[in-house]
Amino acid sequence: MRSARHLTSLYLVRDGRVLLLYRRGSRAIADSWVGIGGHLEPSELANPTAAALRELHEELGITPDQLTDLALRYVAVRDTGAEIRTTYYYTADLDATATVPTVCAEGDLAWFDLGEDPRLDMPVTARIAFTHWLAVGRADRKLRFITVDADGRETGPA
Template sequence: MTLRTARHLTSLFLVRDERVLLLYRRGSRAIADSWVGIGGHFEPHELADPTAAALRELHEEIGVTAGQLADLALRYVAVRDTGTEIRTTYYFTAELAAGAPIPAQCAEGDLDWFDLSADATGLDMPPTAKIAFTHWLTTGRHDRELRLIAVDANGRPAGTI
């Protein structure tokens, strides 16, 4: 059995006016250039507080603060085995509050707003991001459930025992 390291990440799908903000992240150490929510790695002191990590990343990457959000919710927890690393990603959603400035730039890549009726299956996304985002667009945004995702080293949904 191969021993694996661990990586903890956050990702947030930010909604405004029936559109959702995604980032085409470029030059990441962890993933190929692709579409993701706004987020990143936990700091060591945040390991017990995924919400704090998500809010810090949101502020660092696009300048949005907790006070500019409504309906912040943890929606998916994903575990991905890359073969050398176990990645746990906490996927959040939130509404950008009325009157809050609309983010337009991010040093990590290109921002774009997608219609909530968009078909996400054609977007180039990491495996758990694609599962979470596609499910959220079609089903998850209509309820308040917390869901779990498991993906194997080949990027396929992992089975259970």
């Protein structure tokens, strides 16, 4: 029997750049670049958006009123062999007046230009979602699905 893990990840956009976190010491992934996010609490399973906003506030102090165009863009399901991981990938524009901390207890923060794929070390579904979003997904508001099976075979996004 596999266990289940539910996570969120939010790509914050401002001034043609995206904010990413080099997460260190995670229980779920090796040290790598990700969006802002984390685990859903049991009470949030029916509302991953609430979890994404909670994590954003916990990690960066950013509140929903500082965001525009918050959207669920990708849902990824990965079978690691030991567990099924479902990650909800969001994007949002960050208000120009919002102050973003330069340090985070979860790791290192950095802004990256949206005009290029920086080819960062990322978990598999994060890499798929981020690369697709940079190349295709930013141009529309579609919700896309990604799967990675226990053998590492990938499908999506379409």
